[in-house]
Amino acid sequence: VAYLIIFHILFVLFVWTYWKSIFTLPVQPGKKYHMSYADKERYENEERPEVQRQILAEIARKLPVYTRTGNGGVRFCDRCQLIKPDRCHHCSVCAVCVLKMDHHCPWVNNCIGFSNYKFFLLFLAYSLLYCLYIAATVFKYFIKYWTGELTNGRSKFHILFLLFVAVMFFVSLMFLFGYHCWLVSRNRSTLEAFSAPVFQNGPDKNGFNLGFVKNLQQVFGEEKKLWLLPVASSQGDGHFFPMRALCEARNPLLANEEQWEDDGIDEEPHGKLMLKRIS
DSSP states (O other), X not given: OHHHHHHHHHHHHHHHHHHHHHHSOOOOOOGGGBOOHHHHHHHHHOOOHHHHHHHHHHHHTTSOOOOBOTTSOBOEETTTTEXXXXXXXXXXXXXXXXXXXXXXXXXXTEEESTTTHHHHHHHHHHHHHHHHHHHHHHHHHHHHHHHTOOOOHHHHHHHHHHHHHHHHHHHHHHHHHHHHHHHHHHTOOHHHHHSOOXXXXXXXXXXXXXXXXXXXXXXXXXXXXXXXXXXXXXXXXXXXXXXXXXXHHHOGGGGOHHHHHHTTOOOOOOOTTOOSOOO
């Protein structure tokens, strides 16, 4: 009975998180990030790239955007006709810009971003536990099969198949979940891990890294009782994220290298006052 209760608890959590990962739609940038008709017409009629960059810079001054393109320009999506908020990217599969986009996942047929990243992490965690539980409960029957104590030929096939599938998925999920745990601890997305976000002072892979605890809270929220449940509890609305340089500018004590080392942040030279203005 105890085995069945634990099995069904894990199964319900597994299905619940999988459902939330699939059917939680990715959040798109708000209306204020879209270009007005006049700005759009002015931008499209201008043929000089440097003037187009100036137009985008004028529009971006009214918005809390701090990341830039590789050449220092404002991040603009030609397909969605909007100024990209920090950590926002255009998904070619979904054909929309997604707030804090991590990646497009074919296993859930959905874009993983700000709105469902917590659900995706919980889905990986409960999938891992589910496979581990199945493998652990089946393993003793596999031992009996190996020693010749099982006589039913059909049960032998079922046990071998179930153990093989559970172990195979467990190993795969273990690496994937471990990688995303590392990303969360550094407050990076998959895209940011491959290409560091660019700020006014250049690329900084730790630009959004606030320390281990605050990084966890950004994804799971401040209420710990909600961390293990697939309910929305992430901090903010996905349009703006606290930055390391911004925190250091407000509190110089946080710039101490030993403090950041204790919080699990890689040491590397960086411009501490990369933001010339705080909105």
